[in-house]
Amino acid sequence: MVQATEDLFKQCLGEHYNFIIRPQWSYNYGIVGEFVEHFRGAIQSLEWIPLDEWESIAGCDPDTRIYCISFPRLERLNCLSHAAWGHEVGHVIAHEWLAERFEPLWKKEEPRIREEITKSVEKSSEVVSSLFRKTYMEEIVASQCDRTMEVARQGLEELLCDAVGVYLLGPAAVASLVEFSAGLGLDESPLDFGYYPAWRYRLRLVADACKEDLEGKHANAEAGKYPGPTLAPFIDWLNDALAVVDDTRDRAVLRRHVTTREAYALIEKNWGRISKDVMDRLAASPVKPYELSRRVPIIEALVGRLEVDVPPNEPCSFGPPASYQDILTAGWVFKIKSMRDDGKWANADSYEKLFRLVLKAIESAFVQERYGPILANESEEE
Amino acid sequence: MSTLTGKRIRKLLDDGRLIITPLLSPKQIGTASVDVRLGNQFIVFRTHILGVFNPYKMEAGQLRRLQERQVVGFRRDFILHPGMLALGSTFEYVSMPNDLECQVEGRSSWARLGIQIATASSVEPGFKGVLTLELSNLGTIPVSLWPGVRIAQLVFHTAEPPLSKRSGGRKYDSAVGPEFSRLFEDEDGRVFEPPG
Numbered sequence: 001m002v003q004a005t006e007d008l009f010k011q012c013l014g015e016h017y018n019f020i021i022r023p024q025w026s027y028n029y030g031i032v033g034e035f036v037e038h039f040r041g042a043i044q045s046l047e048w049i050p051l052d053e054w055e056s057i058a059g060c061d062p063d064t065r066i067y068c069i070s071f072p073r074l075e076r077l078n079c080l081s082h083a084a085w086g087h088e089v090g091h092v093i094a095h096e097w098l099a100e101r102f103e104p105l106w107k108k109e110e111p112r113i114r115e116e117i118t119k120s121v122e123k124s125s126e127v128v129s130s131l132f133r134k135t136y137m138e139e140i141v142a143s144q145c146d147r148t149m150e151v152a153r154q155g156l157e158e159l160l161c162d163a164v165g166v167y168l169l170g171p172a173a174v175a176s177l178v179e180f181s182a183g184l185g186l187d188e189s190p191l192d193f194g195y196y197p198a199w200r201y202r203l204r205l206v207a208d209a210c211k212e213d214l215e216g217k218h219a220n221a222e223a224g225k226y227p228g229p230t231l232a233p234f235i236d237w238l239n240d241a242l243a244v245v246d247d248t249r250d251r252a253v254l255r256r257h258v259t260t261r262e263a264y265a266l267i268e269k270n271w272g273r274i275s276k277d278v279m280d281r282l283a284a285s286p287v288k289p290y291e292l293s294r295r296v297p298i299i300e301a302l303v304g305r306l307e308v309d310v311p312p313n314e315p316c317s318f319g320p321p322a323s324y325q326d327i328l329t330a331g332w333v334f335k336i337k338s339m340r341d342d343g344k345w346a347n348a349d350s351y352e353k354l355f356r357l358v359l360k361a362i363e364s365a366f367v368q369e370r371y372g373p374i375l376a377n378e379s380e381e382e
Numbered sequence: 383m384s385t386l387t388g389k390r391i392r393k394l395l396d397d398g399r400l401i402i403t404p405l406l407s408p409k410q411i412g413t414a415s416v417d418v419r420l421g422n423q424f425i426v427f428r429t430h431i432l433g434v435f436n437p438y439k440m441e442a443g444q445l446r447r448l449q450e451r452q453v454v455g456f457r458r459d460f461i462l463h464p465g466m467l468a469l470g471s472t473f474e475y476v477s478m479p480n481d482l483e484c485q486v487e488g489r490s491s492w493a494r495l496g497i498q499i500a501t502a503s504s505v506e507p508g509f510k511g512v513l514t515l516e517l518s519n520l521g522t523i524p525v526s527l528w529p530g531v532r533i534a535q536l537v538f539h540t541a542e543p544p545l546s547k548r549s550g551g552r553k554y555d556s557a558v559g560p561e562f563s564r565l566f567e568d569e570d571g572r573v574f575e576p577p578g
Contacts, residue, residue, distance in 0.1 A: 003455070308510075309510045309556050310477050311475050311558065313404055317395040317396060317401065317402070317403065317405070318405065318408070321404065353556050356556070357556070360475060363422075364403065364404045365404070367456060367530065368404040371406055372404070372406045372407070375407040375409075376407060378407075
């Protein structure tokens with residue numbers, strides 16, 4: 001799965017991006033890097049080591065980028081949950097966008113935000129001697145402004161990553177987010193949560209991003225009624241899970257503090273434009289947005305294979321290899337359908353078998369895609 | 383019992399009654415057999431910690447401590463040294479219909495280098511999974527094995543009458559890589575265990 005994942009990310013970002021994907025004990029997904037720039041900086045400070053020489057020994061050209069994606073060791077086999085890797089690679093894209101565009105955005109919005117913060121601080125701050133009041137107020141306002149900027153930046157980064165995840169992997173990415181967030185608080189204030197957006201807020205934006213797809217916008221009317229008996233349990237399950245976004249407690253939490261209120265006002269005001277900008281950049285890559293409603297026949301065929309305990313790497317014998325996204329989606333659809341159809345299905349053995357079949361399918365399809373055409377050409381030449 | 387020709391095998395594959403997936407090249411279907419490729423997972427013994435062991439008395443966890451699974455990337459080497467046994471598997475996943483059985487046969491090109499491919503070579507009707515290969519080097523020089531190369535062939539025979547239901551255990555079903563031995567699940571060990 002690692003090779004196939006890296007291949008997908010390279011298609012999305014460029015050949016010079018490289019990924020180490022490793023399990024970690026911490027129960028979380030994460031990405032660290034970029035390592036080449038980090039070591040380049042470190043070595044540049046050691047004047048007696050010629051940087052050019054080091055780069056040629058390491059075999060990397062100036063554009064090479066290396067990142068490390070971590071996933072929870074406990075979920076090592078749970079490839080369906082690894083749809084969260086789409087979010088992690090989103091950090092690379094979001095980080096680049098923020099480095100380029102966040103500062104001008106903040107500068108534009110800052111005067112209004114500062115004014116709001118000043119009003120709020122004036123209302124709520126304790127009584128201090130008039131001698132120190134001006135300095136005190138300036139300090140508090142400056143610190144709240146910095147905090148607001150961090151909340152907005154971190155919030156935007158995470159929300160953009162979710163959007164990238166949905167772009168790359170479609171409803172499988174949403175399902176993975178839903179499952180991951182199920183055991184966590186949905187309405188934590190970013191101020192208590194490392195400046196991360198509340199889960200309910202995140203789910204609301206991913207629900208918006210895939211709403212039309214889940215409703216069957218791209219389904220081929222001639223092919224039959226959407227979503228059909230195979231996909232319906234998965235679509236229903238996702239819609240049920242995403243119904244939590246109708247509750248707006250997370251918004252009430254954001255309104256409680258001026259920093260979160262203003263940070264998220266900035267995000268909401270600019271979200272449409274920013275997310276479109278990032279998606280347009282992605283659309284310039286060979287990877288197009290993954291839309292389940294365009295893939296109904298193939299997903300049905302792949303689920304059919306899982307139902308007879310066969311890896312879903314191709315829809316039929318001698319068929320074209322299924323895409324990475326189709327295989328993951330078929331895995332999710334099969335899992336939810338099996339849980340709905342048979343109350344006893346959800347046990348460790350069934351999960352293990354499903355995960356192994358999906359992993360085998362991803363590997364088989366990757367090898368088939370990469371080496372199949374070469375072998376076919378050689379056969380013709382002989 | 384009759385042997386299936388390539389044409390008949392192709393028909394069964396097209397109908398979806400027999401599944402061998404993925405077949406990277408149509409050339410894999412021969413006159414009366416299907417060539418299968420080497421997968422990229424291997425199980426090797428950790429001989430440095432191994433004494434005499436009794437596979438009937440060993441539980442799955444114990445056996446896994448004495449053997450380890452190695453994953454070798456495609457376009458990488460797996461070296462089989464003289465006298466070494468490694469469990470490999472076919473790259474292709476097979477799903478057998480209830481009226482066919484097949485024999486796994488090593489390709490003679492490998493045998494000529496001293497490589498023995500499979501000893502437990504019968505695949506019963508209804509089986510699903512990759513086929514575990516018992517790879518051993520009977521020659522005197524180390525041999526490099528590459529995941530993806532054609533390593534064995536499957537020869538199919540009709541089973542008469544077709545099975546309505548598989549009898550016996552399915553302990554190796556739905557495998558996607560080589561499987562550890564599960565002799566400890568057999569009743570033989572309990573019946574024939576020497577006293578004391």
